[in-house]
Amino acid sequence: MYGQLLLPELQEMLQQHDTLGLREFCDALHPAVIAQVIENLSNQEIWQVLDNCGLHRRVEIVEFLTMNRQLTLVREMDKDHLSALVRDMSPDNCVDLLEKMDQGEVDSLLQLLAQSQRNDIRRLLSYPDDSAGSIMTTEYASLPEGISVGEALNQLRLQAPNSETIYYVYIVDEDRRLRGFITLRSLILAKTSACVDAIMEKDVLSVRVTDDQEQVAQLMARYNFLAVPVVDQHHQLVGIITHDDVIDVLQEEATEDAQLLAAVQPMETGYLTTPLWTIAWKRGGWLLFLFCASFLSAHVLQSFQHLSKIYEWLALFVPLVIATGGNAASQTATLVIRTMALGELDKKSKYRLIQREFAIGLILGGSLTVCGFVLSLGLITPYQSLVVVGTVPLVVLTGTMIGAILPISLKSCGMDPALMSTPLIASLLDVFGIVLYFNVALALLGR
Amino acid sequence: MYGQLLLPELQEMLQQHDTLGLREFCDALHPAVIAQVIENLSNQEIWQVLDNCGLHRRVEIVEFLTMNRQLTLVREMDKDHLSALVRDMSPDNCVDLLEKMDQGEVDSLLQLLAQSQRNDIRRLLSYPDDSAGSIMTTEYASLPEGISVGEALNQLRLQAPNSETIYYVYIVDEDRRLRGFITLRSLILAKTSACVDAIMEKDVLSVRVTDDQEQVAQLMARYNFLAVPVVDQHHQLVGIITHDDVIDVLQEEATEDAQLLAAVQPMETGYLTTPLWTIAWKRGGWLLFLFCASFLSAHVLQSFQHLSKIYEWLALFVPLVIATGGNAASQTATLVIRTMALGELDKKSKYRLIQREFAIGLILGGSLTVCGFVLSLGLITPYQSLVVVGTVPLVVLTGTMIGAILPISLKSCGMDPALMSTPLIASLLDVFGIVLYFNVALALLGR
Numbered sequence: 059m060y061g062q063l064l065l066p067e068l069q070e071m072l073q074q075h076d077t078l079g080l081r082e083f084c085d086a087l088h089p090a091v092i093a094q095v096i097e098n099l100s101n102q103e104i105w106q107v108l109d110n111c112g113l114h115r116r117v118e119i120v121e122f123l124t125m126n127r128q129l130t131l132v133r134e135m136d137k138d139h140l141s142a143l144v145r146d147m148s149p150d151n152c153v154d155l156l157e158k159m160d161q162g163e164v165d166s167l168l169q170l171l172a173q174s175q176r177n178d179i180r181r182l183l184s185y186p187d188d189s190a191g192s193i194m195t196t197e198y199a200s201l202p203e204g205i206s207v208g209e210a211l212n213q214l215r216l217q218a219p220n221s222e223t224i225y226y227v228y229i230v231d232e233d234r235r236l237r238g239f240i241t242l243r244s245l246i247l248a249k250t251s252a253c254v255d256a257i258m259e260k261d262v263l264s265v266r267v268t269d270d271q272e273q274v275a276q277l278m279a280r281y282n283f284l285a286v287p288v289v290d291q292h293h294q295l296v297g298i299i300t301h302d303d304v305i306d307v308l309q310e311e312a313t314e315d316a317q318l319l320a321a322v323q324p325m326e327t328g329y330l331t332t333p334l335w336t337i338a339w340k341r342g343g344w345l346l347f348l349f350c351a352s353f354l355s356a357h358v359l360q361s362f363q364h365l366s367k368i369y370e371w372l373a374l375f376v377p378l379v380i381a382t383g384g385n386a387a388s389q390t391a392t393l394v395i396r397t398m399a400l401g402e403l404d405k406k407s408k409y410r411l412i413q414r415e416f417a418i419g420l421i422l423g424g425s426l427t428v429c430g431f432v433l434s435l436g437l438i439t440p441y442q443s444l445v446v447v448g449t450v451p452l453v454v455l456t457g458t459m460i461g462a463i464l465p466i467s468l469k470s471c472g473m474d475p476a477l478m479s480t481p482l483i484a485s486l487l488d489v490f491g492i493v494l495y496f497n498v499a500l501a502l503l504g505r
Numbered sequence: 506m507y508g509q510l511l512l513p514e515l516q517e518m519l520q521q522h523d524t525l526g527l528r529e530f531c532d533a534l535h536p537a538v539i540a541q542v543i544e545n546l547s548n549q550e551i552w553q554v555l556d557n558c559g560l561h562r563r564v565e566i567v568e569f570l571t572m573n574r575q576l577t578l579v580r581e582m583d584k585d586h587l588s589a590l591v592r593d594m595s596p597d598n599c600v601d602l603l604e605k606m607d608q609g610e611v612d613s614l615l616q617l618l619a620q621s622q623r624n625d626i627r628r629l630l631s632y633p634d635d636s637a638g639s640i641m642t643t644e645y646a647s648l649p650e651g652i653s654v655g656e657a658l659n660q661l662r663l664q665a666p667n668s669e670t671i672y673y674v675y676i677v678d679e680d681r682r683l684r685g686f687i688t689l690r691s692l693i694l695a696k697t698s699a700c701v702d703a704i705m706e707k708d709v710l711s712v713r714v715t716d717d718q719e720q721v722a723q724l725m726a727r728y729n730f731l732a733v734p735v736v737d738q739h740h741q742l743v744g745i746i747t748h749d750d751v752i753d754v755l756q757e758e759a760t761e762d763a764q765l766l767a768a769v770q771p772m773e774t775g776y777l778t779t780p781l782w783t784i785a786w787k788r789g790g791w792l793l794f795l796f797c798a799s800f801l802s803a804h805v806l807q808s809f810q811h812l813s814k815i816y817e818w819l820a821l822f823v824p825l826v827i828a829t830g831g832n833a834a835s836q837t838a839t840l841v842i843r844t845m846a847l848g849e850l851d852k853k854s855k856y857r858l859i860q861r862e863f864a865i866g867l868i869l870g871g872s873l874t875v876c877g878f879v880l881s882l883g884l885i886t887p888y889q890s891l892v893v894v895g896t897v898p899l900v901v902l903t904g905t906m907i908g909a910i911l912p913i914s915l916k917s918c919g920m921d922p923a924l925m926s927t928p929l930i931a932s933l934l935d936v937f938g939i940v941l942y943f944n945v946a947l948a949l950l951g952r
Contacts, residue, residue: 086708090728122727215694224690225672242689243671247662261533279756280569281537282749284672284731301748302729308752309726312759313843316766320839320927321832329844330854334861338868341836345901348832349873352825353880359821360884366820373813373820374806377935378799380824385768385795385928389788392767396760397776407777414781421785426796433800437807454792480767480927481832488824 064095072099072106084111084119093122101134117146126331128155133163141170148222149175150195150303153182157192158326190274191267193307194288194297199224201254203237208250214242222300226285229258234294236264236287264289267296274299275307276401315399318476319392321348348481355380355488362496365503371438372499375446380491383453384484386422390415390461391483395475398465412462419458423451445502449495456490457483511542519546519553531558531566540569548581564593573778575602580610588617595669596622597642597750600629604639605773637721638714640754641735641744646671648701650684655697661689669747673732676705681741683711683734711736714743721746722754723848762846765923766839768795795928802827802935809943812950818885819946822893827938830900831931833869837862837908838930842922845912859909866905870898892949896942903937904930 064083071079084092084107096104096119104127108116120128120143132140132155144152144167156164156179164183168176178196185191199221201210214224227245229238238258248257264287265274278286278301288297314324323340325332359366359376366372394411397403403411427447434443461483465475511530518526531539531554543551543566551574555563567575567590579587579602591599591614603611603626611630615623625643632638646668648657661671674692676685685705695704711734712721725733725748735744761771770787772779806813806823813819841858844850850858874894881890908930912922 088708088710088728094727211693218690218694224693242693243665246658246671246689246693247665261535263535279749279752280541281535284748301731301752302726305726305729305748305752305755308755308759309847312755312763313847316759316763316839316843319763319766320835322836322840328847328849329840330849330858334864335868337840337861338865341833341865342869342872345829345832345836345869346873346876349825349829349877349897350880352828353884355824355828356821356881356884359824363817363821367817370810370814373823374803374810376820377802377806377823377827377939378796381799381802381928381932381935382792382796384931385792386788388767388928389769389792392763393769393776393784396763400756400760400775402775402777411777414784417781418785418788421782422789422792425789426793429793430796433797434803437803450796481828481835484831484931485828488828492824 064091065098068095068107069099072103077110080107080110083107084115089115089118090122092119097123097127101131104131113142113146117143121147121151124328124331125154125158126327129158132159132167137170140167145171145175148195148197149178149182150193153179153192156183157187185267188271189267190265190269190271190288190299191297193271193274193303194267194299195222195303196297197222198285198287198295198298199227200230200234200295201227201240203229203231203255205254206250207245207248207252207254207257210240210245210254211250214245222298223285226283226298228262228287228295228298229254230295233292236262236289236293236295238262239287262287264293265299266291271307272311272399273401275304275311278304279308280401311399315395315476318474319395319479321345321479321481344479344481348485351482351485352488355485355492358489358492362492365496365499369442369499369503371442372445372496374437375434376492376495379446379449379453379495380484380488382426382450383457383487383491384480385457386419386454387457387461387483387487388480390418390458391465391478391480394462394465395478398469398475403466408466412459412466415458415462416455419455420451422458423454426450426454441502445495445499448502449491449498452494452498453487453491456494457487460486460490511538512545515542515554516546519550524557527554527557530554531562536562536565537569539566544570544574548578551578560589560593564590568594568598571775571778572601572605573774576605579606579614584617587614592618592622595642595644596625596629597640599626600639603630604634632714635718636714637712637716637718637735637746638744640718640721640750641714641746642669642750643744644669645675645732645734645742645745646673647675647677647681647742648687650676650678650702652701653697654692654695654699654701654704657687657692657701658697661692669745670732673730673745675709675734675742675745676701677742680739683709683736683740683742685709686734709734711740712746713738718754719758719846720848722751722758725751726755727848758846762842762923765921766842766926768792768926768928791926791928795932798929798932799935802932802939805936805939809939812943812946816889816946816950818889819892819943821884822881823939823942826893826896826900826942827931827935829873829897830904830934830938831927833866833901833904834908834930834934835927837865837905838912838925838927841909841912842925845916845922850913855913859906859913862905862909863902866902867898869905870901873897873901888949892942892946895949896938896945899941899945900934900938903941904934907933907937 096107197220199217218224225242227240231237238260239262240258244257267288267290285298285300290296317324321344427450430447430450431443434446464478468478469475543554644667646664665671672689674687678684685707686709687705691704714735714737732745732747737743764771768791877894877897878890881893911925915925916922
């Protein structure tokens with residue numbers, strides 16, 4: 059909303075080289091607002107704006123730009139500006155950016171950094187995609203054991219500039235093993251002479267650096283944490299994941315699931331910033347696969363052609379029968395996949411879920427039967443109608459069962475259940491539906 | 506994961522009436538962990554556990570239980586326990602609970618509270634569902650203008666027990682109008698003699714109490730805020746929304762969208778805690794509607810029956826043609842709806858999006874044509890095959906256009922674009938696909 063309002067004003071300032079105005083624009087607004095507005099400008103214009111603010115602010119603004127824009131900006135930047143920028147970026151944002159660049163670019167960029175920072179970033183880059191390590195930041199506040207609250211507050215003041223948050227502080231021993239955690243709130247409320255060991259929480263929930271980012275996000279969503287500590291295999295503290303990372307992960311995972319469910323290979327950037335050909339590619343593969351699978355339904359139909367030659371009205375209801383099965387299956391699959399994405403499905407409830415879907419399949423299939431009988435009378439005789447309404451409960455039940463069992467099985471095999479997209483399930487149901495329909499016809503009408 | 510591990514141990518403690526063990530269980534673990542474990546017990550057993558912890562902890566644990574469980578617990582509670590519990594609950598959680606109860610229950614529960622708290626809750630209950638007011642809490646920390654940092658810290662210490670967060674503090678004037686905001690971090694870093702006015706942020710982003718919760722969540726997700734202030738029409742501060750509320754809203758909205766997209770009326774609680782008949786009801790309506798709509802395809806097929814009598818092979822490819830159109834449309838609709846849900850689609854990009862989908866429709870439709878020609882030769886002659894592959898690009902293009910335009914139009918009318926579910930779009934495409942297919946056949950084969 060801001061973008062639309064402030065853009066014309068900004069463009070005027072740029073045209074008139076209004077340095078004073080530009081400086082005020084950069085200083086007065088929240089960096090996220092500035093990023094949203096300048097996202098609409100050319101790279102060159104963006105630089106014209108950013109030249110009017112201090113380095114720290116410039117980094118803040120760049121970090122709020124979309125990933126695609128950050129990439130093109132960084133690629134056009136001269137070495138001096140670039141090294142200054144990267145040196146000041148928070149390690150997790152820097153790593154997000156580097157992950158999108160090719161090896162050559164990464165190497166030349168890393169050479170601009172000091173040894174210690176380079177090692178830091180190389181380590182973060184080494185964690186697998188989608189792991190806790192890949193989203194954590196190493197800029198956290200930590201304190202040794204046994205100090206007083208007053209001393210703790212003094213140390214925090216020193217650490218603040220290099221910490222993403224000082225509201226959650228972690229207590230570590232000499233080997234940096236995680237021993238406890240304390241909030242700034244409890245430090246403020248405690249007597250300055252008290253010992254941090256006495257007021258720290260000793261039962262700290264932490265995640266492993268190799269844990270899946272989705273699990274971490276679910277954990278934090280459940281516990282309402284501001285941050286969660288990340289430890290390595292020796293229980294040494296290596297980073298923290300903060301609430302804003304969790305929101306990003308949850309949004310990303312929800313988008314990925316929605317895309318997979320619609321048979322679109324997930325994209326790394328937003329729809330509008332992804333190139334046209336990439337989108338076509340990510341959809342084309344699935345569409346082609348489903349298209350080829352559809353030829354199966356043509357072959358199955360052919361095998362029943364002797365029947366549909368005798369009873370020509372049979373062909374009229376093929377789309378109806380297969381659509382109904384597909385719809386019931388899509389409903390079930392989506393509900394099951396979303397329940398799993400929210401981390402609500404444990405082993406015990408899997409069987410309960412399948413039982414429930416069986417019952418729901420019976421209820422829904424049964425209700426449609428009555429309605430279908432009435433509606434079909436406009437096209438066929440009551441006896442013929444029995445073929446249609448006799449098939450409907452069978453395809454609905456097949457649909458709910460396939461929609462429940464396939465995603466659960468995928469998950470059990472360690473795969474993403476959302477891979478079982480609704481179009482894929484629907485095309486399975488096309489084949490099942492046709493087979494069921496013509497077999498019911500055979501049973502009721504004879505050869 | 507915890508639930509499964511600790512449950513047997515807890516059940517043993519309950520059987521042996523191990524008060525000491527139960528007390529330790531309640532004290533040592535995070536309330537969210539306790540809630541997860543006791544969720545598996547009966548209401549009576551839950552009370553047996555909760556009797557072993559202080560009131561404050563008891564409230565914390567109850568607030569982490571699922572909404573359904575909270576409801577049944579509260580309904581079975583005697584008046585004394587209930588009033589103690591509700592009095593200690595945070596206003597936003599209390600309101601969440603009351604919103605699920607009927608008017609009689611709400612009235613009798615409110616009578617247990619003191620006048621001021623009752624008024625507070627009545628006001629929160631008066632905000633529309635899904636508004637900022639309905640998710641905010643009134644327990645925030647605020648300071649008057651013009652005081653020193655030292656004085657501010659002292660006041661915060663007093664406010665801390667009744668504030669959900671003291672990390673973001675709001676500065677208000679005598680009429681409680683929002684004047685600025687300050688973080689605890691900057692208070693800690695400032696000199697105690699400095700004036701808060703000098704270090705506070707004056708350009709505070711706030712939301713109106715009537716704003717949509719989804720917009721608020723998008724705002725907070727974009728800006729990485731820990732909390733955002735909520736103001737009324739006079740710019741008076743009335744509450745705050747914190748990061749954990751945002752995560753809840755985002756999860757809720759993603760679930761709602763996923764369900765709508767699969768033609769399921771959104772449920773207020775999780776799949777596993779929603780009663781079977783409710784689920785059947787929420788799905789049955791849509792399924793029945795789509796089922797009735799499918800009869801349209803039967804009627805359309807009937808109107809072309811003269812043609813399929815002559816060319817019997819035509820019927821073989823009906824499922825293929827309509828499935829391909831439906832799949833392309835589902836892909837587009839999902840991408841568009843998700844892009845809108847992330848708040849990334851503004852007015853200007855709408856037209857760009859429709860142009861893009863036109864291009865993508867051409868690309869995808871064209872690629873499938875070649876492949877379809879080859880695959881269909883197993884069933885029909887090359888000339889007949891032209892009918893099939895001639896229809897495919899047309900249905901794919903129709904699919905991408907309908908998939909893009911319908912959700913955007915719904916949104917423009919102020920409706921939820923996810924109402925345009927993929928099964929609904931697919932059943933539209935069934936009809937369009939059949940009409941296109943037989944018209945191409947007419948054109949190429951003649952009557």
